[in-house]
Amino acid sequence: MDDHKRSYYRNLSQTLVKKFARRGIDALYCDTAAEAKDAVLELMPSGSSVTWGGSMSIEQAGILDAVREGNYNIIDRSDKGPGEDPRIMLSKQMMADYFLMSTNAFTRDGELVNIDGMGTRLCFLVAGPAHVIVVTSMNKMTRDVPSALQRIHDQATPPNCVRLNIPTPCAATGACGDCHGANTICCQEVITRHSREPHRITVVLVGEELGY
Numbered sequence: 001m002d003d004h005k006r007s008y009y010r011n012l013s014q015t016l017v018k019k020f021a022r023r024g025i026d027a028l029y030c031d032t033a034a035e036a037k038d039a040v041l042e043l044m045p046s047g048s049s050v051t052w053g054g055s056m057s058i059e060q061a062g063i064l065d066a067v068r069e070g071n072y073n074i075i076d077r078s079d080k081g082p083g084e085d086p087r088i089m090l091s092k093q094m095m096a097d098y099f100l101m102s103t104n105a106f107t108r109d110g111e112l113v114n115i116d117g118m119g120t121r122l123c124f125l126v127a128g129p130a131h132v133i134v135v136t137s138m139n140k141m142t143r144d145v146p147s148a149l150q151r152i153h154d155q156a157t158p159p160n161c162v163r164l165n166i167p168t169p170c171a172a173t174g175a176c177g178d179c180h181g182a183n184t185i186c187c188q189e190v191i192t193r194h195s196r197e198p199h200r201i202t203v204v205l206v207g208e209e210l211g212y
Contacts, residue, residue: 001207006031009138009207016141019110020203024195027110027203033061036206040100040133041066043202048097051075053121056163057102057135057211067100077120090120099129102211103136104156105148106203112192113148115157117185125192125201134203137210145191156212157186 001009013029020027030036040063044050050072058064068074075096080089093099101121105113112134116122125132142148153176161171168184169177179186195201 006207009205012138012141013205016108016110016205019108023110023193024198025110025112025192025201025203026199027205029205029207031207033206033208033210036135036204037062037066039204040135041070043131043133044072044098046071047073049073049075049095050098050100051077051093051096051124051129052100053124055100055102055121055135055211056160057137057206058100060210061135061206063100063135090123093124094128096124096129098131098133099124100133100135101125103134103140103203104152105140105142106136107144107148108141109144111145111148112190112201112203113142113145113152114190114192115149115152115186116188116190119188122188122190126190130200132201134201135206135210136203137206137208139209140211149189153186159212161185 010029017027017029028039030039050067052058052064075092077089077093080086103112103114107113114122114125140151142151157176158170158174161168166183166185169179
């Protein structure tokens with residue numbers, strides 16, 4: 001990223017931090033993914049219980065690897081035993097100290113906009129874990145909620161369906177098919193316009209592009 005865009009992101013982040021604060025959400029800015037990883041680790045005290053939702057952003061930033069190597073009580077949803085009721089793992093994640101995720105988009109006024117399939121990522125954004133850390137690159141900012149939803153359908157869902165090998169129309173064509181079949185991952189739309197519990201949600205804005 002060139003110096004001009006980096007300066008732009010730094011200046012914009014100051015405005016966004018104030019917008020998020022008005023909504024009861026903490027926010028901070030990091031130039032790079034490496035800095036974001038360090039910032040996230042600093043937010044979580046040693047010994048904390050940590051879990052996460054599916055996110056290319058936190059993987060690409062090296063955050064999951066760092067958590068696994070750190071002194072944390074990890075609640076990994078992939079550790080669900082064969083035949084185990086999935087609600088058991090969900091209940092463990094619900095009680096975590098920290099939930100890590102990204103956001104599909106956010107507005108310049110500080111709203112988080114997300115779409116999910118089963119809702120097992122977004123349910124923890126809404127309630128449950130004591131703290132939620134949202135790592136998102138600055139390029140996911142949109143003008144408003146409608147444009148955020150459009151961004152998700154056009155830019156986030158198709159590559160995610162390809163990554164997850166989900167046979168949706170958008171995976172095949174690259175364009176949203178407004179599908180309603182069993183395979184669709186666009187089932188739940190969640191707009192976080194305010195955190196009723198102040199400081200529960202922290203958004204880590206990153207100058208480098210991450211995820212979709």
